[in-house]
Amino acid sequence: MTEPVAREDHVEIADAEFRDRRRGNRGEDRRPGRGRDLDDATLARELLEAPELPEDIEFSDLDPDAxxxxxxxxxxxxxxxxxxxxxxxxxxxxxxxxxxxxxKYAKTRASRVPIVREALGLVAYHAGRWQEALAELRAVRRMTRTDQHIAVIADAERALGRPERALDLAKEMQGHKLPRDVEIELKIVAAGARRDLGQVDAAVVSLQGDDLDPRKRDPWSARLFYAYADNLVAAGRTDEALRWFLHAAEADEDDETDAAERAAELANG
Structure with a gap:
């Protein structure tokens, strides 16, 4: 996945049920709301519903923590x-x-495992399924009692046209000890929410701080510099924006942004 993964919890699964499935026996499912028997037709339907896996996929390709x-x-x-x-x-x-x-198929097979719900939430987010992303990542937050994905949750709220809710989440996290990358990402999302509300100058000011230093090369530097430049453009401060897009391009060793293209557009505009 494209984001750090929180893996601080585990799940309790009825092992007997799955042992019975593998042996082809009819085992009793003691979970509420499920039938007593798991027959061959049910198992066949689940197999048919599974999306086809590429032949070169291996379990060992998965992150060790996952x-x-x-x-x-x-x-x-x-x-x-x-x-x-x-x-x-x-x-x-x-x-x-x-x-x-x-x-989604992984969730049908292991809905109580946080890493599975997390994966679905992040994939839904990248697919633009904001409501589904919110539901899954909120569930992960409850299951793991961590705020690893609070910035993604806030950004999904913003994408759904609720910038006030994104700002509420940012305010809620004040005083909480977040990983630095998550803290910076939440700061970027909150600035975008302020801009959504027409508070452009406040958005620019909110991104200022010790991390906004063109000499820095932290994992989040390129994204922070880019966000600052983008908000400067919205504020009509194009000369400053050009400088910060150039700083972002220099810091963007992995080509995560289009900072160089944005700088060229401003320079030629």
Missing amino acids: RRELRTLPKSLAETVGKHLVAAGNLIDTDPEAALAHA
Whole structure:
């Protein structure tokens, strides 16, 4: 996946049910709301609903921390779910709808595993399915009691036309100890929400601070410089924006932004 993954919880699964499935027996499902028997027709339908996996997908391709979390599942089920998570991660940039199909299937098989819900939330976010992303990432937040994805949640609120809610989340996190990359990302989202509300000057000021230093090369520097430049453009401060787009381009070693193109447009405009 494209974002850091929180893996601080685990899930309790009825191992007996899955052992019975693998043996082809009819085991009793003790979870509320489910039938007593898992017959061959049910298993066949689940297999037919599974999106096809590329032949070169391996469980070992999954992040080691994610594999450890999936070990709360029976081995064969963990490998199946893990392969669909790998497929989702591989497709997220090129075919987000196909990635979403793999992530949704993984959820049908292991809905209580935080890493699975997290994967679906992030894939839904990248596919522009804001409401689904919110539902899944809120669930992860409850399950893990962490705020690892609070910036993504806030940005989904903003995408749904609720910038005030995004700002409320940013305010709620004040005084909380967040990972620095998450803190900066939330700061960028909050600035965008202020701009949505017409508070352009406030958006610019909110991004200023010790991290806004063109000499810095932290993992978040390019995105912060870019966001600052973008808000400067909105404020009509194009000369300053050009400088900061250039700073962003210099810091963007992984080509995550189009800072160089934006700088060229301003220079030629």
